[in-house]
Amino acid sequence: MPSQLQKEIKRLKQELAEKEKLIKEQAQTFSHYKKIYGQSSIVAQIGIWECALPTEELTWSDYTYDLFELPRGTRLDRSHTLACYTEASRAELVKRRSDAIAARSGFTLEAEIITFGGKSRWIRITASIECQNDIPVRIFGMKQDITDQKLSFDHMMYLAEYDQMTGLANKSQFLLKLSSAIQGDQVASGHGYLLLIDLDGFKPINDEYGHIAGDECLKEISNRLKSINHSYKEIFRIGGDEFAIITTEIQDIKAVQKFAQRIIDCLSEPFIFEKQLLKLGASIGIARIVGDSVPDVFVNADTALYAAKAAGKATYRCYNPNMGSCAVRISV
Structure with missing residues (x-):
């Protein structure tokens, strides 16, 4: 009987030793894979x-x-x-x-x-x-x-939404903002104004002094517009020498006319480029942000801009239906 008990104890000890060995091997394997997993995590x-x-x-x-x-x-x-x-x-x-x-x-x-x-x-x-x-x-x-x-994504989005030269929002953002303003008008029954700004005398400067001078003009104009209108997100460069301002804050026509004159006065101030005194001007077309679509408002403002150009430039005109229709210079 004692010998049988001893045999059983011996068998159990051997079985325990085998299990301990197996556990140790599994622990080593687990540790090995954990190490590989951790290193792979670092590499990845x-x-x-x-x-x-x-x-x-x-x-x-x-x-x-x-x-x-x-x-x-x-x-x-x-x-x-x-x-x-x-x-x-x-x-x-x-x-x-x-x-x-x-x-x-x-x-x-x-x-x-x-x-x-x-x-x-x-x-x-x-x-x-x-x-x-x-x-x-x-x-x-x-x-x-x-x-x-x-x-990289933010930079790509910036390039898609902003003009690299001036830092102003580009035409795609202009169209989105104008569409949003029109929808807001339809809901709130209020209104704002669209101002289209076309530079006077930009082409002669570009032709005489070169594109570098032209680029510096555009940068200077954008900086001046920023200094006048503190809501930068509402200023846009929509073409070569054409800018736009959307304002939903100004509700009174006299106030927007005063604002337009302030822009003209500011942009008409000469500036120096390589010791040369360069002088630009600006004509502005103004239209209420009201209508069924972006082209409606844009055509109205563009018609008013044509009228300002025809009046001798360096001035503004507000759209009214009596102006009639004209060919739109800038496609929307």
């Missing part, structure tokens, strides 16, 4: 993160630490890491996270952070919820640095 520049619920205990991969410029292995406190997000991004993150936990779903978010090292970065966050018996127990996902992508 994708950070892995998870947060236990409801304890809010965070776990980050090495690259996530790098992303936030925090020494690897530093003890994590969610309140401290959350403080890295800008106010707008933090508010959106809190909302998306709360909604995802409530819905047992996930989300993707592009957020701006200020790293622990003081750098501004944009990151893309993906998150999923893990549940047990329909109770959320973990939220996890990836964080990726998209700063370069964001800057």
Whole structure:
């Protein structure tokens, strides 16, 4: 009997040793794959993160630490890491996270952070919820640095929406703004004004002094327009030497006429280019922002601009139906 018991103990010890060996091998394998996974994450520049619920205990991969410029292995406190997000991004993150936990779903978010090292970065966050018996127990996902992508996209959007030479919004933005102003007029029964501005004497300067002088003229004119009208987003360069201002703040015709004269006086002041005194002028056509479409308002303002040119330039005219129709110089 004792010998049988000893045999059983021996068998159990051998079985235990084999299991311990297996566990050790599995642990080594797990550690190996975890290391490869972590290195792959760094190479791919994708950070892995998870947060236990409801304890809010965070776990980050090495690259996530790098992303936030925090020494690897530093003890994590969610309140401290959350403080890295800008106010707008933090508010959106809190909302998306709360909604995802409530819905047992996930989300993707592009957020701006200020790293622990003081750098501004944009990151893309993906998150999923893990549940047990329909109770959320973990939220996890990836964080990726998209700063370069964001800057490239913003620059591309800037090129699409703004004139590179003057920094003013371009014609596409003008059409959107005018359409929005017309829709606002139809809803609110108010009105604003469209001012089309065409430079007088620009072509002779361009021909005599060259395109560099012409470019400097356009930059100077745009700066002067900015100094007159403080709402920069409502000033547009819509053609070679043609500008537009949309104002929904001025409701009185006398006030808009005074504004137009102020523009003419300002743009008529000479300026120096390479020791040469250059002089420009401006003619302005004014039309109320009222009608069924963008072309309606634009044609009215352009008709008034033709009338101002015909009156001897360096003046303005307000549209009225008695002006009749004319060929529109600028296509819409």
